[in-house]
Amino acid sequence: DTGVSQDPRHKITKRGQNVTFRCDPISEHNRLYWYRQTLGQGPEFLTYFQNEAQLEKSRLLSDRFSAERPKGSFSTLEIQRTEQGDSAMYLCASSRDGEAGELFFGEGSRLTVL
Amino acid sequence: GQNIDQPTEMTATEGAIVQINCTYQTSGFNGLFWYQQHAGEAPTFLSYNVLDGLEEKGRFSSFLSRSKGYSYLLLKELQMKDSASYLCAVKDSNYQLIWGAGTKLIIKP
Numbered sequence: 001d002t003g004v005s006q007d008p009r010h011k012i013t014k015r016g017q018n019v020t021f022r023c024d025p026i027s028e029h030n031r032l033y034w035y036r037q038t039l040g041q042g043p044e045f046l047t048y049f050q051n052e053a054q055l056e057k058s059r060l061l062s063d064r065f066s067a068e069r070p071k072g073s074f075s076t077l078e079i080q081r082t083e084q085g086d087s088a089m090y091l092c093a094s095s096r097d098g099e100a101g102e103l104f105f106g107e108g109s110r111l112t113v114l
Numbered sequence: 115g116q117n118i119d120q121p122t123e124m125t126a127t128e129g130a131i132v133q134i135n136c137t138y139q140t141s142g143f144n145g146l147f148w149y150q151q152h153a154g155e156a157p158t159f160l161s162y163n164v165l166d167g168l169e170e171k172g173r174f175s176s177f178l179s180r181s182k183g184y185s186y187l188l189l190k191e192l193q194m195k196d197s198a199s200y201l202c203a204v205k206d207s208n209y210q211l212i213w214g215a216g217t218k219l220i221i222k223p
Binding site: 044103 | 118122147155156157159162201203205209210213214218
């Protein structure tokens with residue numbers, strides 16, 4: 001399978017714990033995005049990498065969120081001191097450079113904070 | 115502010131045609147996308163418009179009018195598997211995607 005893969009698919013954690021999600025993009029894609037989506041809403045932009053450089057980070061993203069893409073390949077999204085409001089689907093997407101830059105999404109990592 | 119508006123929910127009959135509208139107000143425009151998202155799954159790409167006019171792809175067509183800030187997705191010969199949410203998204207002047215909340219399409223036999 002050469003699509004975008006995310007791990008874990010589901011994570012249940014207690015409030016205050018740290019969680020980390022991993023995303024492996026399509027190999028020839030140099031752009032990688034993280035989004036958050038809640039029920040009945042469209043994806044909400046979190047952050048964006050071009051190769052290993054983090055080019056943009058949403059103002060909505062608190063200091064508890066951090067993302068890395070150390071070698072320009074896979075990426076991790078860490079949430080520290082989780083809160084119940086962090087419960088959502090975390091989507092990773094990748095794309096090529098170019099005007100269209102259609103996004104290819106992974107299946108998502110669903111986080112439930114108790 | 116930036117805003118994408120689309121109806122929350124629509125219902126249509128199997129075999130019929132449905133049009134899902136999207137209006138947008140964004141800081142700049144670098145293309146409009148339509149994505150399909152089945153419940154519990156990731157969005158999948160349907161269409162891309164950057165110039166005015168109609169783009170046809172099989173049973174699905176997408177129309178854009180940049181002067182009106184308007185697009186629609188037209189689905190023909192509806193099938194039960196078309197039941198899903200349809201997301202409209204616009205690339206702004208910074209090439210970031212601004213997403214609508216999606217339109218939930220319910221297909222009835």
